[in-house]
Amino acid sequence: xxxxxxxxxxxxxxxxxxxxxxxxxxxxxxxxxxxxxxxxxxxxxxxxxxxxxxxxxxxxxxxxxxxxxxxxxxxxxxxxxxxxxxxxxxxxxxxxxxxxxxxxxxxxxxxxxxxxxxxxxxxxxxxxxxxxxxxxxxxxxxxxxxxxxxxxxxxxxxxxxxxxxxxxxxxxxxxxxxxxxxxxxxxxxxxxxxxxxxxxxxxxxxxxxxxxxxxxxxxxxxxxxxxxxxxxxxxxxxxxxxxxxxxxxxxxxxxxxxxxxxxxxxxxxxxxxxxxxxxxxxxxxxxxxxxxxxxxxxxxxxxxxxxxxxxxxxxxxxxxxxxxxxxxxxxxxxxxxxxxxxxxxxxxxxxxxxxxxxxxxxxxxxxxxxxxxxxxxxxxxxxxxxxxxxxxxxxxxxxxxxxxxxxxxxxxxxxxxxxxxxxxxxxxxxxxxxxxxxxxxxxxxxxxxxxxxxxxxxxxxxxxxxxxxxxxxxxxxxxxxxxxxxxxxxxxxxxxxxxxxxxxxxxxxxxxxxxxxxxxxxxxxxxxxxxxxxxxxxxxxxxxxxxxxxxxxxxxxxxxxxxxxxxxxxxxxxxxxxxxxxxxxxxxxxxxxxxxxxxxxxxxxxxxxxxxxxxxxxxxxxxxxxxxxxxxxxxxxxxxxxxxxxxxxxxxxxxxxxxxxxxxxxxxxxxxxxxxxxxxxxxxxxxxxxxxxxxxxxxxxxxxxxxxxxxxxxxxxxxxxxxxxxxxxxxxx
Numbered sequence: 001x002x003x004x005x006x007x008x009x010x011x012x013x014x015x016x017x018x019x020x021x022x023x024x025x026x027x028x029x030x031x032x033x034x035x036x037x038x039x040x041x042x043x044x045x046x047x048x049x050x051x052x053x054x055x056x057x058x059x060x061x062x063x064x065x066x067x068x069x070x071x072x073x074x075x076x077x078x079x080x081x082x083x084x085x086x087x088x089x090x091x092x093x094x095x096x097x098x099x100x101x102x103x104x105x106x107x108x109x110x111x112x113x114x115x116x117x118x119x120x121x122x123x124x125x126x127x128x129x130x131x132x133x134x135x136x137x138x139x140x141x142x143x144x145x146x147x148x149x150x151x152x153x154x155x156x157x158x159x160x161x162x163x164x165x166x167x168x169x170x171x172x173x174x175x176x177x178x179x180x181x182x183x184x185x186x187x188x189x190x191x192x193x194x195x196x197x198x199x200x201x202x203x204x205x206x207x208x209x210x211x212x213x214x215x216x217x218x219x220x221x222x223x224x225x226x227x228x229x230x231x232x233x234x235x236x237x238x239x240x241x242x243x244x245x246x247x248x249x250x251x252x253x254x255x256x257x258x259x260x261x262x263x264x265x266x267x268x269x270x271x272x273x274x275x276x277x278x279x280x281x282x283x284x285x286x287x288x289x290x291x292x293x294x295x296x297x298x299x300x301x302x303x304x305x306x307x308x309x310x311x312x313x314x315x316x317x318x319x320x321x322x323x324x325x326x327x328x329x330x331x332x333x334x335x336x337x338x339x340x341x342x343x344x345x346x347x348x349x350x351x352x353x354x355x356x357x358x359x360x361x362x363x364x365x366x367x368x369x370x371x372x373x374x375x376x377x378x379x380x381x382x383x384x385x386x387x388x389x390x391x392x393x394x395x396x397x398x399x400x401x402x403x404x405x406x407x408x409x410x411x412x413x414x415x416x417x418x419x420x421x422x423x424x425x426x427x428x429x430x431x432x433x434x435x436x437x438x439x440x441x442x443x444x445x446x447x448x449x450x451x452x453x454x455x456x457x458x459x460x461x462x463x464x465x466x467x468x469x470x471x472x473x474x475x476x477x478x479x480x481x482x483x484x485x486x487x488x489x490x491x492x493x494x495x496x497x498x499x500x501x502x503x504x505x506x507x508x509x510x511x512x513x514x515x516x517x518x519x520x521x522x523x524x525x526x527x528x529x530x531x532x533x534x535x536x537x538x539x540x541x542x543x544x545x546x547x548x549x550x551x552x553x554x555x556x557x558x559x560x561x562x563x564x565x566x567x568x569x570x571x572x573x574x575x576x577x578x579x580x581x582x583x584x585x586x587x588x589x590x591x592x593x594x595x596x597x598x599x600x601x602x603x604x605x606x607x608x609x610x611x612x613x614x615x616x617x618x619x620x621x622x623x624x625x626x627x628x629x630x631x632x633x634x635x636x637x638x639x640x641x642x643x644x645x646x647x648x649x650x651x652x653x654x655x656x657x658x659x660x661x662x663x664x665x666x667x668x669x670x671x672x673x674x675x676x677x678x679x680x681x682x683x684x685x686x687x688x689x690x691x692x693x694x695x696x697x698x699x700x701x702x703x704x705x706x707x708x709x710x711x712x713x714x715x716x717x718x719x720x721x722x723x724x725x726x727x728x729x730x731x732x733x
Contacts, residue, residue: 038145038219038267039096044089044157047101054106055153056497058087060490063284065509074286087495088152092125094165094179095144097137103129109526112148112161112181116274116501116520116539117250118243119264120161120183123148130177132170140168145219146181150497159266160497160524163187164219184220184267188242191215201231201312201459204249205271208262211242212269221268228271229255231464232457250539252456254471259537263502276518276537280503281491285510289489292507294481294517294533301479302452303422305469309456315609315730317462317579319419321434324411328586330403331358333396337589337617337721340395341379345371359394362402387632389594396589396721397596397633405588406598412582412710418451419469422477425449462579480535481515487529496529505533582710583728585613590622590718593642595633597715604709606730608665611698613674613726615718619694621675622718623668626728629707631661636715643669644719664712665702673719694722 047053060083066074092100092107100107105128112123123146130137148161163181170177193211209225212218230253246262253260258273283290308318334355335341347356347369357369363378376392383390386401394402415434424444429437454472456465485505487496499505501522507515517533582601590596615622623643625636639657640650651658651666658666668674672681677697679690706712716724 038147041091041093041096041147041149042098044091044149044151045098045101047089047106048104051101051104051106054089054109055086056088056090056150056495057085058490058495059084059289060492060494061287061289062492063287066284066286083490086153088150088497090160091147091149091151091157093145093147093149094125095139095141095146097139099127099139102127105129110148111523111525113521113523114161114183114501117247117262118183118185119262119269119501120163121186121521122183123161123163123181125179125181127177127179128175132175132177134177136168140165140179142166143219146179158498162264162266183264184218185212185262185264185269186243187219188212188215189244191242193242193245203227204230204232204253205260207232208246208249208271211246212262215242219267220264223262223269223271226260226271228253228260230260230468232460247539248457252454252468252472254468254475257471257474259475259539261502261539274502274518274537276504277516278504279506279516281493281499282506282508283491284508290485290487290491292483292485294483296479296481298448298479299450301477302450302473303425303447303477304418304449304451305420305454305473306416306451307419307454307456307465307469309460309462309465310458311461312459315579317465319417319462319466320414320579321417321430322412322414322581323430323434323436324413325433325581326410327581328406328584329408330400330405330586330588332587333399333589334358337396337591337723340393340398340591341371341375342393343371343373343376359399359402387634388596389633395591395594397591397594400588400596400598404599406586406600406714407711409581409584409601412580412601412603414580419454419466420473422447422473476536476538478536481510481517482534482536482538483532485517485531485533487531488527497524499529499531505531580730583608583730585714585724585726585728587723587725590615590620590716590722590724592720593644593717595636595642595715595717597631597633597636597713599630599711599713601710602704602706602712602728603730605703605705607701607703608728608730609699609701610729611665611667611696611700611726612729613696613724615675615694615722615724617723618720619675619692620718620720620722621668621673621681621692622694622696622716622722622724623666623674624696624717625658625666625715626664626704627662627713627715628664628704629662629713631713631715633715635661642717644673644717646670662707662713664704665700667696667698696726 061079062081063077063079066077069075090100090109091098092110108126108128110123110125113121115121142165144165146161146163146165147159150158150160161181161183163183164187165179166182167180168178205226205228209223212220213222232249250260250262255273258276260271261274262269263272306319308316310316331352334350334352341356341359345356347354350356352358354369356371357367360367360375363382365375365378371394379394379398380390380392382402383398388397388401417430417434423440423442424447426440427443429440431437454469456468487499490496491505499519499522501519503519505517505519507517515535517535518537519531519533520539521532523530580603582603585598585600588598613624621644639661640646640654643650646669649669649671651669674696675692675694676690677693677695679688681690682688704712718724
C-alpha cells in the first residue's frame, strides 16, 4: 500500500484499488429529533442462515441449605438440580429499523441500565458494520427511538430498554460506530424546568404527573395523576433537571410506610407505591456464579430528623421552641379607654379593684390605693421621659408607658426540636413549649446519634412535615443492607436478564436468616447482570451516596441543604419564624386621638407577610406604624401630627422625616383610615358605605432589620377610646 502523488492510496495484490480522499458525510441538518410517536418495532427475526446464533442461555442452580464445617464453610455443597439451556435473544431497534442483524451480521451484545425511579436510564450500542467511511444511516437521528427487547424462545417479547438517541460516533482505535441512548424519562432532563409562581398546595402525585406530562415533545405517554396524601407546592426556582425536582418530591412522599415512585415500562410512566414484599427472585448465600457485596452503613441511619418548610399561610416553620417566653404580663388598663386616674381616684374606682395600687407598685411609689399629688408628680416624670402627653393623669397612654406593654414577654431564646427522634437519643425531656422536664430515663449514651435535616419546601404544614419525618425515620432508623448482587449465573426462578428495578431478591441463609432486598438499579452486559439492592427500598440516588460515601451529595431529601458560605451566613441564623411567639400586639387601651407606642419583640431581622389588627369596645378608625428604632409619641406628633385629621397624606408628605425616624410600614390617614376591612373607606370613585369594623388585614409583605434586636416599635392612634390587639405574621426569610 503506497501513497500516490495525488494524495490517494494504492493497494497492490491480486486486485488494485485506488481510493481518493474519502467523502466526509454531511452532518445531519437540524433534525426533528426522531419520532415524537415512535414507529412500532417490527416483529423479531431469527438469525439469517449462516449467522452464528447469539442466543442467551439460562443456567440456574438450585442448592439446598449447606452443611457447614467447624469454621463455617460448606461441606460437599452441590446443586440438587440444574436448569440449563438456550433461553432468549435480544432485538435492537432504532427508529423502527431492526438492526439486530444489520447487513447479515449479528450485533454485539449492547449494554444498558435501568433505575428506580424512572426505568430505562442509558444504553450503549456498538454497530461495527458501520465504518468511518459510511454515511450516517437515515435511521440514526438525534432523538430517534431506541428499543432493546428480550425475545424468549418460548414466545413473547419483553422491553428491556426504551429511549432515544442522544449521541453517536466512531472510536478511532476500534473503528466501531457507537450509539449512546438515554431513557425516555431521563430525556426530559434535556429541558430546563421553569419556575412556577402563585402556586397552591397540591398533592405530589398531581405535581409529578403534570411535570412529566407537560414536557415539550416528550418521548413517553402522559402520566395519570394519583393522590398520595403528601402535599407540596411547586418550587419557584429554576431546576436544571425535571427528574431532580421529582426526586425531591419522592424523597418525602411516604404513605403508610411505603414510598412512592415513578415506574416506567416501555414508554408509559406510572406513579405507584413500591412493592417491598413480593419475592421475585432468590438464590442461596454463597452459591457460585452469584456474588453479593452488601454493607450496613449506620452513619446513614437517622435517629433524629430535623426539618423546615413554608406553610400554606406563607410562614416558615422549623419546629422552634421558646422555653423562656411567656404572654405579655402587663395588667389591662383598669378603666374605660376614655377614662383616667386623677387626684382623688381610688382602687375602688377601678374595674380591677386594685388599679391605683398596681400602678403605684409598678412606678415605685408607696402603695396606698389613692392617687395623690405625689402620684401626679411621679406620673409627670414618666410622661416626660416617655415622650407622651404631659398632663399628670394616668390614662391608657401613660399606663402602657409605665408597664412597658408589649415587652413583658421574657426572652425569645429558642432551640430547634427534631420532628422525629428515637427515645434513646434525647438526653433531656422537653415540654410542648420547650420547657426542660429533666433527664430522659430512656437515654442511652452508647447509641450513635445520626441526624438528618430535610427541607419540605413550600406549602407544607408542620404537621405534614412531622408525619413525613416519622415515616422516613421508621423506614431508615435501621440502615439495612445495601450493595450489589452480580449474576454471572441465573437465580432459581429464571434468567438474570428478566431482573428489573422495583423487584425483590431473596438471599437465603444470609447470616442465619433469609434477607429480602429491593432492586434499585440493574446494569446489563454480556458478562453479567448487576443489581443494586437495598433492604430499606431506598431510591438509587440515595444508594449511590451510601455506596460512594459522599455525604449530602445525591440524596434528594438532603439536596436542599446549603453549605455555609458568605452569601448564606445570615440565613443560617435564627429569625422570626411563623411559630415564633414574637410579633404579637397584646390587648391594650388607646385614648382618643393620642399616639401610643409599644415595644414588641420581632427578631433581629425577617419579613412580615400578613398584618392583622383589631380595635374593639368600640370599633374605631385608626392608624398604625412600625419602626426599627425607638420613637416616642411626642416625636411622632412633631413629625406628622394626627394622621386621622390630616388634610394631605402625611405618610407621603413627611416621607423623608419618617424614613430618618426608622419607619418600616404605615397604615391609615384621614382619607383612608384603617379599620374598615374587608371594605375600605374610599375607592377610586370616592367615599364608600363600608361600615367601621375596627379591623386591618393587610397581606402586603415587608422586610425589617431591628436596630436594637429583637425589638420593633409599633405606634397606634385611634379616633376614639378603644382597645387594640393583633399580630404581625412572619414569612420565609
